[in-house]
Amino acid sequence: MTTIESKKLPVLLSIRGEQYFDGIDPDETELMTEGTMELAEDGIVLSYEESELTGMEGTTTTFEVKGPRVTLTRSGTVNSQMVFEEGRQHTSLYETPFGELSVDIQTSILKHNLSERGGLLEIKYSIAVEHTVTGRNCFKIRVRRKH
Template sequence: MTSIEREKLPVLLSIRGEQYFDNVDPDATELMTDGTLELTDTGMLLSYQETELTGMEGTVTTFEVKGPQVILTRTGKVNSQMVFEEGRQHTSLYETPFGELSVDIQTSSLRHNLSERGGVMEIRYSIAVEHTVTGRNCFKIQVRRKHPAT
């Protein structure tokens, strides 16, 4: 079996993040940005540069989609890793300028129909910082292939 040649395909990402807190309207952020989609032996990678808008300028965010699991990794100014797997809890460290925090991620729903043509991924999860639940969150990412102008 030969390894797939790993081509980074240009994509347009529409990312909507929602945070829900008790008895408060959801806090939503939306971002449209250029990124890349790369097919791997185990799934795919979606990557993009964070901007001033997200407060994480100088950081690269990557979603690694492999089977029933999605791993979100941020490197640069902010360094963190979050593992999403429906029905499971994963604990990771979140690096801040003030030190590291323990973060528990409990994924309630993980759905995607991503392929090399694009698609949609939606992740619903609750997050606990230092074992105290801080809210429920939802990522919805729409991926559209960008075709070079001819």
């Protein structure tokens, strides 16, 4: 990714996640954290460090927004990559301490209005582990510049 001026801007991220399982009330989580936003010619990269709260301490999470596609990468104590593209399914491997799992991501909605001022990224998707649907997820990430 070539960056215009390769400047990482400090941002505040409000990350709200919802998980839906059939017949069960949605499981909702909300996380406020500091991170960075990097503007590139072909997209925007959001990055933050996971904490004890998420159970993934020592992991860096990155959202790479390029055109109609968002790639979520986690590296550190947890390593995984998920690709979101509206109307498409992508399969990836999810590393766990017990081995690798095949994960299918079917994205139903992907929209954002991110710019150098911040904005909102929203992704709705269903997830299948080893080809068995395990639930529907949605997350919204609100990005605000830190001054």
